[in-house]
Amino acid sequence: MSETADISGGMPVRRGFRALLLVLSVPIFVILIEIVFAIVPIDTFFENRFFVLNRALDYPEVFRRDENLFWRFRPSLVIKSRFFENNRFRINSFGLRGEEIPPSSEKIRIIGLGNSCTFGWRTADDKTYLKILEKLINADTALPEVEVINAGIPGYSSFQGQKFFSLDISRLEPDIILMMFGWNDQWAAADNIPDKEQDFPPQFILDLRDFVSRLKIYRLMRKIILSATEKPLDETLNKKHQVNRVDFEDFYKNLNNIIQTAGKEGSQAIILTSPIPSLENYYPPGSRSKMHIYHELYNNQARLLASDTETALIDVSAEFDKYINLFDDAGIDPIHFNAEGHRVLAEQIYFYFKNNPGVLSKK
DSSP states (O other), X not given: OHHHHHXXXXXXXXXXXXXXXXXXXXXXXXXXXXXXXXXXXXXXOOOOOSSSSOOGGGOXXXXXXXXXXXXXXXXXXXXXXXXXXXXXXXXXXXXXXSSOOOSOOSSEEEEEEESHHHHTXXXXXXXXXXXXXXXXXXXXXXXXXXXXXXXXXXXXOHHHHHHHXXXXXXXXXXXXXXXXXXXXXXXXXXXXXXXXXXXXXXXXXXXXXXXXXXXXXXXXXXXXXXXXXXXXXXXXSOSSSOOBSSOHHHHHHXXXXXXXXXXXXXXXXXXXXXXXXXXXXXXXXXOOOHHHHHHHHHXXXXXXXXXXXXXXXEXXXXXXXXXXXXXXXXTTOSSOOOHHHHHHHHHHHHHHHXXXXXXXXXX
């Protein structure tokens, strides 16, 4: 009887031990697989087809998902990623490109709000138009000292921009907002779902997805499954009636929301049109382009808004048409202007302030 009691008493212990081993086996297996993947070069990358132009959601080491903004930078990082074509960038604790931002400043605070053009794609920190602008103004003894902050996020449309300003950027108490959007707005919406109709899960679910997305075994499984099941991009687009991420009317409304929100908080907004390589200067004679037509329609909405609301406008697109060397390869990348383009843009904004010195004032 006593032996039986000893044996039966030990069974729960053995069962508990086995259960513990079973529980521990899962993370141990994952860790071992991750170690193997770190040694063996296995490509686990699969290109996202949901946001056609931007691939932010495919790079969890750079971006984290956000229920309001779709994605935002992971803060406090020095990034060298396939996403940035292996260029290196610093992201501060506020989730913006550049050095740390003090809570407040005695200087006039200018914030550039926009997409990858404002961020400075393939452009060194000190070569972006915002950094050059800061240097130009601060070197001019006739103008007050300024602090210029880069709030450009790759892939952002005006829909994301107006939310980003309201949720995050306004807390930095800018005196002047320079806003330039258009490229991501005009791009086709995959699955024909515009930005305003996107429905992301609650943040805790997105955080969980961010965590597992950094595991190579998860990314490999995702690649295998989606490669076999996801439709080609051409089949997800409405070719007869293209659905843009943000249409003309909403583009106007989104920019106006930034203007009105800034005005209520005592900030001044300035609209920048978005440049595109001119057909005359960068393409063979007689070239035609639907992309150029669309882009100009969005820029015209920006010009109309500036007129309707009496908001300052700097017509960057028109200025860029005077040059032939601001894009490195317009056929491959008509979106991102080069370092010379950043210099020209910085000078254009600087001369605007030079001719309108009263604009540079604390709110």
